[in-house]
Amino acid sequence: MRANWPIGPVCDACYQRRKRQPRPCVRCNVVRVLVGSSDDQNGELCGPCCGVDIDFACNRCGFPGDTYADGACTRCIVADRVQDLLSRDDGTIAAALRPLADGLIALDPPITLLRWLSQSRGPKILARLASQSAEITHRSLDILPQDRTTRHVREMLVATGILPPRNxxxxxxxxxxxxxxxxxxxxxxxxxxxxxxxxxxxxxxxxxxxxxxxxxxxxxxxxxxxxxxxxxxxxxxxxxxxxxxxxxxxxxxxxxxxxxxxxxxxxxxxxxxRRLTGVITVPARRPGLPSRFLSEQQHHQQLKRCLNDETLPLAVRIAGTLTGLYALPISWLAELTIERFHRDTGSAYLTIGDNPVLLPPRLAELIERQIERAVSIPSLRPPDGSAPAFLLPGRPPTRPISEGQLQASMRRHGLAIITARNTAMLEAVADLPPIVVSDLFGISPRTAYRWAQYAQVSWTDYLAATPD
Known part of the structure; x- marks a missing residue:
């Protein structure tokens, strides 16, 4: 028996059934946690229809199957703790903080907010801001240590309109x-x-x-x-x-x-x-020619692994594939937004620079899975949709993943970055004219031409075939 529930002792079988998702009872058709079976109706029954006083519903709002503490569901407990966190001495929440309170209570699933309230240092910052009589401004947070927690709190205040957005x-x-x-x-x-x-x-x-x-x-x-x-x-x-x-x-x-x-x-x-020194010249250093590449077999093996290895994190697979196919730098991948991906008549495209590029079906499937995951991350977002939705979100998810974090994750899983990008660029200029590579990969024509020279690829025939 488990005696630590607000409703009293229950058996192990009922405890396991409590974890199930609520569904309609076959007898009363009320959405509840089903705890028994019905032989005559070939379905499951709720507690009252089984003749036992077990309902597993919130004693405040009646939400089924989510009892968290004191007989209340997670959502009601979140509302209580947000009220305590943001209340002033008189027990009321300042009007300026009401959008934040409403946004926190509405986060789904609410259990994520309960974990944040108990584990993060952010609630202490919010409580300090709520207790002050002065207006909450960016300066209120600028005087604090500028770490990840402070940045997260600032993002929350901006998303709910309490602070104006800034760069x-x-x-x-x-x-x-x-x-x-x-x-x-x-x-x-x-x-x-x-x-x-x-x-x-x-x-x-x-x-x-x-x-x-x-x-x-x-x-x-x-x-x-x-x-x-x-x-x-x-x-x-x-x-x-x-x-x-x-x-x-x-x-x-x-x-x-x-x-x-x-x-x-x-x-x-x-x-x-400014004539603080004499005439000093600092000669510009031309970037050195690339010297590290993957062999054709290594390159194809890495691409195959990124596309098919389900043990790799989804973000790592996408980054590794885009780097190996289109020579995209990590800095561009980190700030890639969802809006750059779209489908048209069944084909999937990713806009690189100003031009949409056709994606392999397998890569398109990975990106769609990542989009579903990215948009499902609980976060406060501006109601007008002004915040960009990043394909590879960071923490908070309204910010992109950092370049260093993405690079470290790829290296941790044994994926080459610089060598894979160099190989992809070399293969591209070997098959396409520099001006096409420039448009396709979103790089400058000068950079594409330097790569073509390095690969000793002549595109004279292409220019001769181009009409005036």
Whole structure:
């Protein structure tokens, strides 16, 4: 017997039946948890029709088969805990937080919210915001540690209309810059602050206004600012200052810091234009030619595994296939939205760049399965549908999966990334003219032509056959 139920002791058989989905009773036709069988009607019966006082229905709303605590269903318990979480001292929820309360209570399935309330640090942040008398703004969250929990709470407030939407990549850059400048010596801050504000952040604001400031762009901007700070520290260690920097010093720096070549160039070009240094040139480094590839057999084996191996995570299978077929970079896959996939007269297409590309039927099936999974993830979304629906959602699901997380997942399951992409690109330029590869894969014509040159593929015949 199990005596820990609010309705009293029940036998193991009834306990297992309680887990079943509610269905109509064959005798009273009421949707309940069925606990007995009917020989004459060839079906199952609810507790009252079996002659026992066992109903398994919520004692508040009457919802069947979801008793969670005190005889109430999960939904009613969620409503109680949300009320306690967001209430002020007088027991009422502020009007500004009512959309959030309604959205949390309506999340389906409600058990996911109960787990979040008991396991996450987010409810403490919401309780602190609910208890304050001041208006809730982005600044209220900006003063907190900017970790995943804070970002999740912010997404919830934006989705319910309590906070206005903003470009989070730009906002995080500005917050990071503020804390970073506080840690610099005064003499370095005098140079880094104007460079960061006028050389980096101003351009980031322009791109954000056009809706094109991505996570990858923000990462590159932070790298430029960090490199500038490293360069000034190097000058201090060598008893130099900006005014005394020569081309020889810069060349030495670039030689000893080859991975910071691009980032150092951004800062040194800025100092040259402002006449903080003499005329300094940072030659552009042409990207090296690819040197790592998969053999034809390895390439086909990886594609076959991604398409058919059910033990791999669905997101990994899709990413591995798109990388191996269309040479798509991880940065593009991470922010791929559901709206780019569509069917037309039975065929499935994925829009890469500006052009829809025909997908193999097996890959289309995987993407459709992932779409069903992505849209079923419980999350608060703006009612106007303004938030993009990502094919590979992150946490919260209103944000895309991070590039690092996707790369780590693919490597953990033994899937090549760079070599698979290089092989796919090489096979494409071997069969198609560069301009077609450019349109098909969404890359620049110059990049496609460089690949064609590398593969020693001539497309003179294609140009000769093209009408004027």
């Amino acid at each position: 989070e990549n730009l906002a995080r850059l500005e917050l990071w810059l503020h804390h970073m400048l506080e840690q610099l010596p005064d003499q370095h801050r005098a140079s880094i602050a104007p460079f960061a504000e006028w050389g980096i952040v101003r351009d980031a604001r322009r791109r954000a206004a056009r809706g094109r400031y991505t996570t990858r762009a923000a990462t590159a901007d932070r790298a430029d600012i960090r490199t500038a700070a490293k360069f000034l520290a190097w000058l201090d260690n060598n008893q130099l200052d900006l005014a005394g920097v020569s081309q020889a010093h810069v060349d030495h720096w670039l030689t000893t810091h080859p991975t910071l070549h691009r980032s150092a160039g951004a800062f040194l070009r800025w100092t040259t234009l």
